[in-house]
Amino acid sequence: MTSIQAIRGTRDILPSEIGNWQMIESVARQILGCAAYQEIRTPIFEQTSLFERGIGEATDVVGKEMYTFNDRGDRSLTLRPEGTAGVVRSYIEHGLHAQGGVQRLWYTGAMFRYERPQAGRQRQFHQLGVELLGSSDGRADAEVIAIATQILQTIGLKDLSLHLNSIGDASDRQHYREALVAYLTPFKEQLDPDSQTRLTRNPLRILDSKDANTQAILGNAPSILEYLSPASQTRFDALLALLADLGISSTLNSRLVRGLDYYTHTVFEIQSADLGAQATVCAGGRYDGLIPQLGGPETPAIGWAMGLERLVILLQHLQASPPSSVDFYVVSRGEAAEAQALKLAQSLRQAGFKTELDLSRSAFGKQFKRADRSGATACLILGDAEAESKTVQLKWLNSGEQSAIAQADLLANPQQLRQQLTQRST
RNA sequence: GCGAGCGUAGCCAAGUGGUUAAGGCAGAGGAUUGUGAUUCCUCCAUUCGUGGGUUCGAUCCCCAUCGUUCGCCCCA
Structure with a gap:
């Protein structure tokens, strides 16, 4: 074809498939409204340094997946690869913390990552997410997870599983990292090549390696849960009890670590078995350290994001988008x-x-x-x-x-x- | 960034180193100049993603390129 076509990794959402998108948005809008979350819309591009500082320079998202360019004023800008950094920037910039109490926010929109397109993964994709800022209460964690579950259920998805873990605070994680490296170093030669490099750069990431041999070695590795401080442990136990009380079943997965640096304590993913390699449909966690790191006041927070393309794929497995008919x-x-x-x-x-x-x-x-x-x-x-x-x-x-x-x-x-x-x- | 598969009309597709590139759906016109089913007729790819090469000749073989799919990395 010599005619112009959509950029690699981008897609048109045609009238024949728009029904599911609109349904998801209206369900989410309704549920989030009932939970007293307010919508926030932030720019699609930001200063590059926001993401470098917020997401972490060592992460792949920042290291090799950002759409970064210089504008005519020679400022380095980046198309947002995720939503939290922009929301937090806005929260700090407009002093929303000064309005007292907690802020419950939600957003939806396009995100951009320069990756090889694949099932359930595009370069421009859409997320819907929430951020609950200003509370470290375990009920905040439970609330946010319950809302995610409610949205997914209401749009009609079944056979989803919630995977849950606590990665503790920074010092818990530091101790665990040392223990994990100490355990794995003798096996270094037997690890898959990716994990060998991760051993020095980002050892926690070895935990979710897909290599069978690496997983076998990890069988006897120490668990993060053994390294939680008493306070972190209490916090996590409380959350598990709250979720159980809400009737939300979850799978404890001590190998679950998230890709972005800002997470602390609670991390979770909601997965579908029906999506191939990109199984995660919703993921999030607590990020108590992010706001001070970006120049704001010490503020605990938790949030999640859903990948809308992935939800739409699952809905299409269930039924075709309903046709619109006229009177x-x-x-x-x-x-x-x-x-x-x-x-x-x-x-x-x-x-x-x-x-x-x-x-x-x-x-x-x-x-x-x-x-x-x-x-x-x-x-x-x-x-x-x-x-x-x-x-x-x-x-x-x-x-x-x-x-x-x-x-x-x-x-x-x-x-x-x-x-x-x-x-x-x- | 790495590996593998695929690219024939709006969609689904058959096909072969030799020339007029099956078929189906959708679409347009007509049989039916004011009534939607069905049926019937006609039309709808000088061209097989793009560029180059091999060949007397290529949609088919080779190379490159672009796109796409699946996986790795990573992530929603």
Whole structure:
């Protein structure tokens, strides 16, 4: 193809598949509204240093996946690879912490990572996420997880599993890191090549290596849970009890570590077995250290993000996006009738009826065929005779019944018309 | 960034080193100049992602490139 096509790793969401997207957004909006979360919209690009400092210079996301460029003023900018950093920047910049108490925020939008496209992974993708800032209470962790679960359930997904872990505070993690390195170093030569380099750069990441041999070696490795301080341990136990009390089942996974540097204590993922290699549909955790690190006041916080493309893929496995059908399909023929048809269609729309006007000027037979295919409940017919008498033929498409009615009377009783439509549509 | 598979119309597809590139769906027109089923007829790829090479000749073989799919890395 020499014609212009969408950039690699980007996708058009076409009208035929938009239904699931809109459904997810409206479900999330409704649930988050009920939980008193407020939407926040932050810019799609930010100073590069925000992500370098927030996400961590050593992470792959920052190291090799960012869309970074210099603008005409020679500032280094980056298309956001995730949502939390921007929200936190905004929180600090506008002093939202000074408004007292906790802030419950949510966002949705496009994110960008320069990666090789694959099932459930694109370069431009969409996330929906929440951030609960200003509380270190275990109930905050439980609330946020419960909301994620509720959203996923309400949009109709099943067979999801919640994986949960605590990675403690910075000092817990430091002690554990040393213990893990001490355990793995004797096996260094037997580890897969990636894990060998991670041994010095980011040893915790070895835990979720997919290499079978590495996993076998990890069988006897120390667990992070043994290195939690008493306070961290108490905190985690409390969260487990709260979740159990909410009826949310979870799997404890001491190998679960997250890719971004800012996480502390609670980390979790919600996975589907139905997505191939990209199984995680929602992931998040607590990030008590991030806000001070970005220049804000000491503020504990927790959040998560869902990958919307992945949700849509799962929904498509369940059922096709529901087709939209119209109430009235208006066919007309002849100059006067066409003009009246346009007016009639417009008044139906103003009254809230979904109305499609045939613009083809082709034979009535063709227009009826299109009416049929549009899935319309009823067809309105205007020809020379109707134009003359200011009437319209109203035809119910699934029964074929047809009757004439004065144009002026069609909307005389909109409630009744709506009722008829509901009855006659199958 | 690495590895493997694939690229024929809007969609799904068959196909072969030789020349008019099956079929189906969708679409357009007509049989039916005011009534949607069905049926029937006609039309809808000078071209097989793109560029180059081998060849008397390439959609088919080779190379490159782009895209895509799956996996690795990593992540939502």
